[in-house]
Amino acid sequence: MPDATGPGPAGYAYPEPRYAEPRFTGEPRDRSWPPAQRVAPARVEPPPQPVDDDSEESVLASTGSMAIATLISRITGFFRILLMAAVLGGGLASAFNVANTLPNMISELVLGSVLSAIVVPVLVRAEREDDDGGTAFVRRLLTVSITILGLATLASVAGAPLLTRLMLGDGKVNESLSTAFAYFLLPQILFYGLAALFTAILNTRSVFKPGAWAPVTNNIVAIAVLVLYFVMPGEISLDPVQMGSPKLIVLGVGTTLGVVTQALVLVPALRRQQISLRPLWGIDARLKRFGGMGLAIVLYVLISQVGLVVTTNVASQADASSPAIYSFVWMLLQVPYGVLGVTLLTAIMPKLSRDAAADDTPAVVDGLTSATKLTMVALVPIIVFMTLAGPTIGEALFAYGNFGADDAHRLGLTLSWSAFTLIPYAFVLLHLRVFYAREQAWTPTFIIIGITAVKIVLSLLAPMLVPANQVVVALGTANGLGFVAGALVGGMLLKRSLGDLHLANVGRTVGIVIGSSLAGGVVMLVLDAVLQLHSLTTSFGGLGAVARVVVDAVLMLGVTFLVLRKFKVPEVVAVTVAVGRLVAKLRGRPAPESAGTEAAGQPAGAPTGRNPVPYAEARRVDTGRFDRPTYPGRGAIVSDSDAAAANPTGAQQASNTRPDPDAPRAPRRHVPDLMVDTGVLPLGAMPPMRASGPGDAPRRPVRGPRLIPGAAVAGGRYRLLAHHGGANGLQFWQAVDTKLDREVALTFVDADQQFTGPDRAEGPQAVLSRTLRLGRINSNGLARVLDVVRGSSGGIVVAEWTPGSSLREVAATSPSPLGSARAVRALAAAAESAHRAGTALSIDHPDRIRISSDGAAVLAFPASLADADQSTDVRGLGATLYALLTDEWPLEDKSAVDGPPVTVGGMKQALLDPKGLPTEPRKVRPEIPFEISAVAMRSIQGDSGIRTAATVQHVLDQASVVDQKTDLMHAATGAPAGGPAPEGPTERTPGDQAKRKRMIISLSVLGVAVLIVLGFVVQQLTGIFGANDSSPLPDQNIGLTTSPAPTSVAPSPTAPAPPSKVVIPALSASVFSPQGTPDDASGAKLAIDGNPSTTWSTDQYYQPFPALKNGIGLMVTLKQPTKLISVGVESPSPGTRVEIRSAPSADATLDQTQVIGSQVLGNGHTEIPVQSDQTTRYVLVWITALGKADGQNQSKIGDLTFTGAA
Template sequence: MSRAEPRHIPPSSTPAAGGKDSGGTASLLRSTGSVAVATLTSRVTGFLRTVLLAAILGPAIASAFSIANQMPQQVSELVLGQVLTALVIPVLVRAEMEDKDRGQAFFERLFTLSLTILGVALVVSLALSPVLVGLLVGGSKVDEGLTQALVIMFLPQLMFYGLSALFTAMLNTRDEFKPGAWAPVACNTVQIATLVTFYLMPGELTLNPTAMGQPKLLVLGIGSTLGVVLQALIQIPAMRRSGIKLRLRWGVDDRLKHFGSMGIAIVTYVFISQAGWYAVTPILSHASDGGPAIHQYAWMVLQLPYGVIGVALLTAVMPRLSRNAAEGNRNAVLDDLSVATRLTMVALVPIVAFMTVFGPSIGRALFNFGQFSQDDANFLGTAISFSAFVLIPYAMVLIHLRVFYAQERAWIPTGIVIAIVAVQIALSYLVPVFVDDDHRIVEFVGTARGLAYTAGAIMGWYLLRRTLGPLHLTNVTGTLIRTTTVSVLVTVTVYLIMQIDGLQRMDKSGSLGALVFLAIAGVLCMTLIYALLALWRVPDVLAILAPLRRIAARFVPALRPSAPSEPAREASRAPDTRELRLDELEAYASLRREEITAQLPRIADDIGLPYAGQSHVPRRPRASAEQPTTGLRYRRRGAFAVTEDDSARMSGHEAPSTGQMRLPSQPPAQAGLPAGSDQGDAAWDDDAPRGPELIPGAVVAGGRYRLIEHYGGIRGLQFWQARDINLDRDVALTFVDSEQTAPVPERGAQISLRGEGPQSILSRTLRLGRVHSNGLARVLDVVRGSSGGIVVAEWIPSSSLADVAGTHPSAIGAAKAVRALASAAEGAHRAGAALSIDHPDRVRISQDGHAFLAFPGTLADASKESDVRGLGAVLYALLLERWPLDDATGRTVTTGTGTVAGIRQADADANGNPVEPRDAKRDIPFEISAVATRTLEGGQGIRTAATVQQLLDQASVVDVKTDLLAVVREEAPREAPRQSPAAAARPAQNPVPLDQQPTPAKRIQSKQTLLQRVSGGKKNVPLLVIAACAVALLVIIGLTLLISSLTGGKDTQSGVGSLYTSSSTADQSAAPAPAPGVGAPVTATDVALVDFASSKDSATNLANVLTGKTPSWKTDTYKAGPAFGNLKKGVGFLVTLEKAVSLTRGTITSPSAGSTVEVRTATKDTVKSLDETSLVWSGSLRQGANDFHVSTVAPRARYVLVWITGLTKQSGNDWYTTINQVSFQGS
């Protein structure tokens, strides 16, 4: 098939009258919000499904289930998933943009090919399933028959996993995101309902598929498969609405053939990864019947913080890292690697330290339900502790692989994964050689995975050095050392604090108590770690905490940034006049083609490729001969773009001198065109239209920002509110030369801070990133284009200056509002910059009543004097609802009858000057009126922003008492203008008049709904955070109680009373009345197994019953009831005391509720029958510590026999008893 010619595809909907989008923009914004909600819902329901799975099935059956459930995922990922993500989807996106049928024919061929491949894979998998199951669990402790039965029912899922990924990808190319985002939620919901139905159905829960009952087994298998089927089918209606037809068409598109080598490399990568799983799983299944489930759940818990925090922080860096690597831009790649590495350390090292120390508590809090006993939860938690460190090398490997794939070196990642899998297999097979304990084998296999990824990270680092040269990454070593040191010290300290007896009882009292214990420890650890890192001035932590500090500074003034010293202030007053050159990395950015990100659902639980499921696709703009492309082509400046000087990225002696960089001597060739070709030279024609079409819903800056609403503009600047797609937040965008009419800078051109061109404007605006004030929207980034660019600033919920002025705020409120703007202007002047306050569209009023510069962009004529004049103009507008400056430049004081941004021009007095505010309104204080008038006079009046701020501070002091008055209601009656002090002391009969409100934003807020007022104001943020935490805690407690009531289970103690009731409370029927005698604790010196049968139980970990260490000792597992399978009368252990005593009392700690135990004394260290012992106590155990009292005077003896006569039912038909610790007292 020949490649179709590009053509313009008209939008699916046309704008309605008035320039309003007829639903397209609103729909797109609603889709964005829905996807975020769907992602969160999918995570919550997925985790709930996993917890229910563990609680209902128990570790043994869950192991068979997890192995069977992973097989279709593995096969689908191998034959389609990764290749679809890495290769096919980019071509699919290009086909949708380039082909006349919007890629329909390409999709039909792809659908037919995928259906064929998946069908063949299903048939082959079904035929080989007995071999594969035998390889994984043959001869192991995991039941092979149950695993095989589940595999047969689960394997059809592989077809629907692949089709679901394909359908989601196709819908994404048509801007339909909701169906693919909500599909996993539907799957999780069906599977949760399946588990509940399985639990409620009659039939025994057993490893034997026949004994379990055919209906019960079919519900579990078919119900789980139906969830995956629904995940694919639920997207078909959306595909029909988008015009996508599911028709068979045979053939292979020529565009796919160009990726053959890379496709083979990726398939090899996936195959090697899965070979590691097939090699390690037999070790786990032979070690323990719950080994595979424990291993998988531990990895799932470790993926939670990485998926939520690690990926979120690195999302902003990874696309740029890929682009720079693809261009061979070494310096930019090193900068991005440094940022990505430091963010990884700052985000994940504290979490790794916490999970390593508090792993057992995590297991008890999240999984101690139903059939998943406390011992199993402790086992899982210890596995988490042993493997938590894997998160760091794992994240580093993914970063390294991202660079290699961007450079199209697909075989290097394949080599890295071969090394990882080889090390993992080798170390995993060495574990059983040196470790005997079954639990320890599973735990050390997790450690082997971490060491394997560590080897992969080292190998990737070495290969990057060979590719990029010496990796002198900025501040990485310092950040790693400081973060690790603080994390380890704080976590160990908090752990020691949490050893308080009451907190320990809470941790051991059940899942709810462990959850509260874990929450307390987590808050303490994370708060102290990041507070200490901030005090240690770790730059990345400061950058993350800056927004939080601004919010906290409103309540704690001491947290505000301190003013610079006087020498530093004087030094900063002199403007920086040095000449700057364009960065070579930003040369000719107009050649960059537009990019989009195609997001796919994950098939397998494990991540095979770096950020698999995200494909950043360069695509050709929609164009035709009649309508040439007008796509805006911008590129990111970098993670530290708030300062032009690269030395700001480093500190101290590490900062290199800034040398001059020339533009490349020749432009880079366009993709797909040889250098120097006529087509490539044509792309440099300055006469070609290059301006963007800025409309709501448009995506700019390489797909980073989506435009929401236009807020005006002035002198080549355009002001927009937009959505940062990567970081999911609103931002303010100032487009500089949005039409890109300015000429492209000449090669080797210099950027002067005094120049008038767009690049000079961007360079001057960068300096505002050093200013932190309520009167300035913080500059976050600068995006440069071929001629123009974008200033990205913080978006603050606010109202326009015209709207607030129209409410006629009080003079005091206006003074307080402008005071914040004056403070920002003074800070900018100290930094050698200017705000350029020249137009009402630039200035907005926050919901806290502060006037602030919402859209930074420092023009060439901006100066201290013009800023002071602008301050006067803003104050004048708030006082009289009139604008006293000209509309063209904002530099000339003028009067007239026109309007500027919705505000009428100032009225003239007898001399032709703007009328003084006090002359127009007699209630305006003289001081405030004088500030507004004298600032407009220029050199003859007030000259500095600091003077404006000081005068407004003094003028607003007279109204300080109003800060203590209650909020004025909108429909309240009016009050007399003044009150005497005596009258003020009496109860107020009328509220404060509207024209004396302290802040101008109150009237705007009164127009909003209660919900908007609560959600909009920044002062409400802490309250909302507290409320959200409270709601989340209630939801967690509710889910905990729901699962507890649903699953029951003898091992679960989640009642509130269990947190405070002494664990020594035992069933009164289990122990006789206490004896009057009191004995002293007796030290035990030795313990030995006592088993009179020929087939003896295991003595592994028996010594731990004296110390209480984990893992605890347990009997062997028996079937068919508590009587040891009718094979023996009992089993126990003989404890040797340090001296002979008369036993008076003791304690047996066990999680095995219902087990029956006898305590006997003996006079010699070997016992051949119970006739040689004396019975002193017998009873049934409860979960926890069981105190027993000897009712009669026991004979003096040095040996105590703890004899178990009845076992406790565990998962399925398994019966065994676990003893954590024993202790005795005697006289």
């Protein structure tokens, strides 16, 4: 049963509306922007409301709690599905699931869709506009909603037989049982609606935790109910179904109590927010304005429900288990989408909605491109794995209890043939989000028509094209093809609305992901066959299948990840960075700076300083509008506009100017995008309403996105990968250019928006302008400046990424003095070029410096500050050299507060003498040459003879004139000669990298060869020592002899002749059923009439043995007592397990019989050998496991023959 965890069918929270914001039409705006602010009329203060703690710490805590709640909800919901399958079995689970689907469908149709599309935006507006803070609106909304839901519940309960008849038709699912369940489950309609409404109200108050945790309580109650059902004695009566059956009541009432709990746990949170629940009649006039949109939403849901009804009908007509299998597969597909797809797209979805609502077509296209790449990278490997390992996954997860191995195998096949659905499903959700944000409420109706039409046609064709037991597999494929049609229709409508979607830009990434996944799949299949992992399933059943799935997943996903990492797919690099930092945080240690940089080298085709750069310095058109941030809160201000370059003052005005810090501030609300699956195709969050009025709230200052790995900045152009420190109001980040698919270095200027001074020469825009001049410098010691992105206050400097290691990491490895000199020599050359160009580098902090893979010190994060000049650069050169020699930073940290810092950029702050000078490097490391030590010291002093970068470069040239291989820096070649092994990450020369690559390839090939040899050896040993051959070891052919073993051996003259065989006729047969009414009692004689075409059959059971009874059989009386040799069984029911038992009399109990043989029947004749030294006249053919007949648990026996000794 899907969780209804959100305010509507999508479970989304809604972004805070922006009132009185005009739609951008592409026309130039008046340069006097912004217009004069309207003054809101005086309003009566509402009753005291609880103060929301919207601090950044509180927001982060809430977000983390919701992430944990979502994860736990997924885990408990998944366990609930597995438990339901094992306890109920296929047939009973189908009857239960069909009934349990009805309240979800009706609640969404009656209220859920309208709630998400219309009510919530109006609720937010009422809270801000009404004099009572929206109290009356909430009371009216609750009163009307409870009335509508209550009437719908009563009508549904009264019409329960008609509803189940509509869902099942004339199918093979027990309609009476499903109707009985419906009577108990349909009251959930009221509580599903209340839970959604309560969650929506709390979300508008920025209270998210209760709504996120409520579904967990529902799952816990449902799991407890299933456990209670399992341990209770007795069974549900099926013919006829009795409403008073204890197990029926426990399962139906208990499941409904779970939904009741989900709604009631939200009431205390409503009370804490002082939200009145007292009824108040009336309908708010603001709801009537959106009646047309509401009609479109209801029609959308209704069409989707028609498709579900048709699919359920077709599945139920195939066999009793198919509806449950179809439902379980869809829920199983939601696990990877919920954990991976939703998680990765959460950061993109809110901005995509806002850009679509603002008609910012380029930003929407960029967002779709990013979302497409993320979707493919996250889901394609999982899809390939599910497709290849589907049957094994089905057996590993569901082949337990009453579900049965055959149904589990069919479920796995269905999963294989429908796993591809995840990609078009994700695309459809993206398309819906864009259309609803653009207020094109009727456009998604065409998409759902396309999906449903294809789905219905293919579903109706399925029974005509495939056997009955494979219909559910075809239905899963039909569902996926329906979403493919919907994605194509949505893509065409988007292209007509937005123009070229530029999907060719993601072609390289998508190709790499598909190729990597297929490579991983091939490796998995080959090793699975070589190692004969299928024997795990054969030998150990479900647990063996679990082990096989784990091994296959590690093989395939591991190979896929390694290939993606090798090609440096940016999304994979970003995930690696985030996981590395999370692991470091959990271990209680600071995240390493190289978490995402050590392997994140320059992608193929990335430009160097010698190549033209595909960036234009003035490429944007001023629209007078700045992008709304992805998240509210502090962060960098970035924009796609260079208006601030020409008019910094105007740029400041565009952000409404920084407010007075002493003035009262409106509370900030953080509204995350809660994308939680509820089992219904989501509709997407509605856009902010644009109706303006005198009560509109003033616009708040624009805030930039929080700088965290994975966040998109500059209109989605760059995605952040890893943080590399910061200084003096600057923040340094490694990022990926999503358009050119390459890594870049981003320097955020005034990232915290702390600059408030009037001096324009000192301001962030001046820093950007000075830094832009560095783009004309081509030097190995300076990362080339590619672009400058200006925002309302600060901006971003975009530079080439420098692969290698940070200064701190290299200094920690104690590089050789000569290697250090060569490194700083390159940086000195860049500084000299900058000085000749009339600017400076601002070498003032170790976080700015990286050591490239060529061993050169590079200013990796350029930004020319106001106090930077030739002398400060010379001191910075000396400090960089000093840091490499001593692993200490000798300059003060200007950005430090509260006294001298202990560390600067992760490096230890050097101790200074009374003259303000650090300890001479030669005293720290005596092996340092005098010239190199002197250059470092005199450069730091600034007035001791070295005043230019050219002098530093010249002296270091002289000091490092001897070019020996052992003198190279440790960061490039490993540990210095005779030195200890490094502890941190290092860089290698191209020769070392080639050797290492060859070594890895050799070891990989050797490892695969060893695995193949081990598999062959295990196979041979299994053949030798296995139980299949009882011949003595010397007589077995183990492949070492050159002559074939003799095919026969002459019998010994003294050996006794084998006994002669004779068929013993049977006189009579009766049904043996000690635990209930005999099945087909009159047909027992047909099993001994000698005609295989006439059969005796058991009843059809919804649950396999021993759920309802421990077995059933035929007691056969032979013509005479005989010593049986074998029993032949002719049966069209493969999979039936039969025991042959000898009995002392025809009316003996089961305990009085003795097992003398057993075997699983095949299709047709099966000869069961018997081992018995005693003669017997009464033989019990005892069935302990039923076969499958048309999807039912049923077995048939056509003829029995008894062979004995003459």
